[in-house]
Amino acid sequence: MALVELAPENRNLIDGELVDASNGNTFLNVNPSTEEVLGTVADGTKDDIERAVGVARRTFDESNWADDPAFRQKCLRQLYEGLLEEKEQFRAIVVHEAGAPVSTTPFMQIDEPIEMVAYWADLAGNYEYERPMSDVPFLGRPQRRILRREPVGVVGAITPWNVPFYLNLTKIASSIAAGNTCVLKPAPDTPWSGTHIGKVIAEKTDIPPGVVQIVASSDHTIGEILSTDPRIDAVSFTGSTQTGRRIMACAAETVKKVFLELGGKSATIVLDDADFGKVCPGAVMTCIHGGQGCAITTRWLVPRARYDEAITLMKAAFESWNYGDPTNPANLQGPQVSRLQQERVLSYIEKGKAEGARCLVGGGKPEGKGFFVEPTLFVDVDPQMTIAREEIFGPVLCVIPYQHDADAIRIANDSKYGLSGGVQGGDEARALRIARQIRTGTLAVNGGQWFHVDTPFGGYKQSGVGRENGVMGFEELLETKVIALPGK
Ligand code: NAD
Numbered sequence: 350m351a352l353v354e355l356a357p358e359n360r361n362l363i364d365g366e367l368v369d370a371s372n373g374n375t376f377l378n379v380n381p382s383t384e385e386v387l388g389t390v391a392d393g394t395k396d397d398i399e400r401a402v403g404v405a406r407r408t409f410d411e412s413n414w415a416d417d418p419a420f421r422q423k424c425l426r427q428l429y430e431g432l433l434e435e436k437e438q439f440r441a442i443v444v445h446e447a448g449a450p451v452s453t454t455p456f457m458q459i460d461e462p463i464e465m466v467a468y469w470a471d472l473a474g475n476y477e478y479e480r481p482m483s484d485v486p487f488l489g490r491p492q493r494r495i496l497r498r499e500p501v502g503v504v505g506a507i508t509p510w511n512v513p514f515y516l517n518l519t520k521i522a523s524s525i526a527a528g529n530t531c532v533l534k535p536a537p538d539t540p541w542s543g544t545h546i547g548k549v550i551a552e553k554t555d556i557p558p559g560v561v562q563i564v565a566s567s568d569h570t571i572g573e574i575l576s577t578d579p580r581i582d583a584v585s586f587t588g589s590t591q592t593g594r595r596i597m598a599c600a601a602e603t604v605k606k607v608f609l610e611l612g613g614k615s616a617t618i619v620l621d622d623a624d625f626g627k628v629c630p631g632a633v634m635t636c637i638h639g640g641q642g643c644a645i646t647t648r649w650l651v652p653r654a655r656y657d658e659a660i661t662l663m664k665a666a667f668e669s670w671n672y673g674d675p676t677n678p679a680n681l682q683g684p685q686v687s688r689l690q691q692e693r694v695l696s697y698i699e700k701g702k703a704e705g706a707r708c709l710v711g712g713g714k715p716e717g718k719g720f721f722v723e724p725t726l727f728v729d730v731d732p733q734m735t736i737a738r739e740e741i742f743g744p745v746l747c748v749i750p751y752q753h754d755a756d757a758i759r760i761a762n763d764s765k766y767g768l769s770g771g772v773q774g775g776d777e778a779r780a781l782r783i784a785r786q787i788r789t790g791t792l793a794v795n796g797g798q799w800f801h802v803d804t805p806f807g808g809y810k811q812s813g814v815g816r817e818n819g820v821m822g823f824e825e826l827l828e829t830k831v832i833a834l835p836g837k
Pocket residue numbers: 507508509510511512534535536537568569570571572573574576587588589590591592593595596610611612613642643740742768812813
């Protein structure tokens with residue numbers, strides 16, 4: 350798949366205009382697979398984000414955006430068409446700035462997320478914002494009630510770098526479909542996946558000025574303004590559990606709605622009646638996109654009775670896995686997004702070795718440029734080891750033996766996270782029974798695929814609060830009002 354030449358927008362979007370940072374500063378965008386500077390981007394300041402919040406507030410309070418679903422639908426359809434025209438530019442951006450393997454872009458990174466905008470356009474226009482409830486008596490007199498859903502107001506959106514275009518787009522499109530205005534702060538490692546959406550909005554749609562603001566910045570903490578500013582009504586955050594905790598605490602001061610999509614340490618349980626030859630090589634998919642996916646299953650639980658057979662199959666798959674240059678369609682694993690992430694992953698690997706896990710494949714970084722980490726297979730992992738408990742966000746699989754089904758369920762659930770997981774087994778009913786006992790937001794039985802725009806996505810426990818996507822995700826962005834009238 351040949352990539353088009355990069356021509357990204359590098360300015361922020363505030364009040365309908367593409368603007369440089371108020372102090373004129375820029376920061377560098379670095380290609381993680383070559384370590385070369387790709388270009389620069391406006392380095393939004395505290396003043397810029399405060400202006401963006403003010404504009405979003407004024408637009409919500411003073412325009413009729415919230416009250417005109419048909420117009421919102423029209424604007425979202427324009428956005429969809431505009432994104433389709435820029436699809437190849439977005440693909441080039443995400444491959445170069447995020448190191449996303451080009452072969453993965455049709456699914457999570459680019460094509461599928463653009464299609465999702467059509468869903469948000471339909472929902473904006475077709476959702477039943479108001480409906481009568483049943484009449485009820487009060488002190489013997491009949492009462493009518495109307496249930497009304499209204500936009501929550503101004504949404505502050507903060508995103509990470511692993512699937513940056515998808516997350517930026519989902520947060521913008523779902524927020525404005527529901528009638529809100531928004532301010533997005535994209536991740537500093539992948540700024541153009543945010544700012545280039547701003548160009549499409551400004552140049553190819555009738556989305557009114559002030560409905561969407563996009564402010565990139567090298568300063569992580571300017572995002573904090575979105576969780577403290579009283580003019581923001583809700584914060585929609587995707588990122589690490591640590592930052593999510595901080596956002597929740599900051600938002601408490603002004604009692605904002607918080608919506609958090611956080612980390613994961615998901616488990617795949619391989620049952621003893623699974624087709625090992627078919628299932629076990631699939632464990633190497635942990636390394637897709639350098640393992641930088643929150644819902645990837647990074648713990649594989651394997652029955653003790655068939656343990657050696659399983660790890661022999663996994664070892665072969667890890668040894669023959671293609672990784673490297675993300676522009677090469679044969680590679681499903683590119684680099685980690687930054688040197689910082691590369692070092693973080695390597696330090697977890699060292700901890701795994703120090704705590705006694707057996708590193709069967711990989712465990713280091715390859716020679717040459719780029720923030721790559723070798724696909725790494727750890728076996729004989731104890732569930733209490735650091736690598737079995739903490740999110741590594743790298744191409745590192747932990748294989749943990751278990752004794753019987755109840756033991757597997759206990760180990761899978763013994764985590765502060767609860768985002769996703771899988772069960773593989775020859776008897777679907779038995780696999781489904783086990784899936785029902787795993788405390789996570791999504792589960793794949795025998796390779797079933799849950800990812801879709803109408804699937805509510807989110808986590809149990811410290812993997813988050815609320816659900817994104819689908820009607821449930823849309824309703825997270827709405828307030829609920831009941832209006833009562835005397836009965837007739
Ligand atoms: P991160 O938490 O470090 O950063 C995420 C975003 O928050 C960035 O835009 C960053 O600039 C901003 N930020 C940092 N400190 C902030 C603060 N104090 N206030 C406001 N904003 C702040 O996460 P990351 O390293 O960019 O991304 C990796 C993490 O994201 C992983 O833990 C991964 O599991 C998680 N993730 C979760 C999902 C999901 O849907 N559950 C999806 C993708 C990624």
